[in-house]
Amino acid sequence: MQLSEQEIVGAIRQGNERVFEVIFRKYYQSLCNYANSMLKEIDESEEVVQNLFSGIWEKRTELEISISLKSYLYRAVHNHCLNRIKHLKIREEYQQYANSYYESSYESVSQSVMKNELEQKIEEAIDKLPEQCRLIFRLSRFEELKYHEIAEQLGISPKTVENQIGKALKILRVELAEYLPLIILLVDGLIQLKIDYLYI
Incomplete structure (x- = not known):
């Protein structure tokens, strides 16, 4: 039939x-x-x-x-x-930026260690977010999807997306509070790209 x-x-x-x-x-x-x-x-x-x-x-x-x-x-x-395609493009641009930065600058070992530490702390802070909150935050900040695109992809409302982003930023500000001086010190370094995505 x-x-x-x-x-x-x-x-x-x-x-x-x-x-x-x-x-x-x-x-x-x-x-x-x-x-x-x-x-x-x-x-x-x-x-x-x-x-x-x-x-x-x-x-x-x-x-x-x-x-x-x-x-x-x-x-x-x-x-x-x-x-x-958008995600791959962002990843490729990040890699090009990283390669260009390391080729054109001679940073001290201590600065490199600080950058690695900060990147690790950012990743650890993001990993501590609740599952849905973490997924929405990554889609927004690292894949640059708009709220309505995330809402459509996950089957939730744009308002829920907005609330989850706000919740993520609040948690990250608390988690990374002690590293703000380090962020300022490295403001023009490689880590800045990741900081920009956090909008902290």
């Missing part, structure tokens, strides 16, 4: 694994090919598509599709790929 797209979405929402598997098998390879046309990396492309389907299944009870299922899946893959 042929199901309409509305019936397919309804079946997935109700936890019908057989219908979900049929949709997965039907679109998986073509979605991977589409993702690969953007990312030029087959492993990452497959990961994007797998994460998409995992996310759909995990949040199946909230699944709402106002366009065709095929368009929905392709648009979702497209958006995920854009986020990956």
Whole structure:
């Protein structure tokens, strides 16, 4: 019996694994090919598509599709790929900045140690954040996603995103309070890039 797209979405929402598997098998390879046309990396492309389907299944009870299922899946893959590309670009720019900085400056061993210590403390402080708070903070500050983009990706409201960012900054200010003098000393160093992302 042929199901309409509305019936397919309804079946997935109700936890019908057989219908979900049929949709997965039907679109998986073509979605991977589409993702690969953007990312030029087959492993990452497959990961994007797998994460998409995992996310759909995990949040199946909230699944709402106002366009065709095929368009929905392709648009979702497209958006995920854009986020990956943006993240890779930021990481590449950071690496170029780091390489350029180290090539052009001769810092003392003590300054290098201070920078490494501060970077480590920042990472430790971020890791202490509650799970959702930490995820939202990283998406905002390190992947530069806007509040509404984070809200859409995580299935929450923009107001919740805003509240979680505020909570994260409050916690980080407390965690890093004793390192503020060190931050000032290193204001023009490599660590500044990471400090800028924190907006502390």
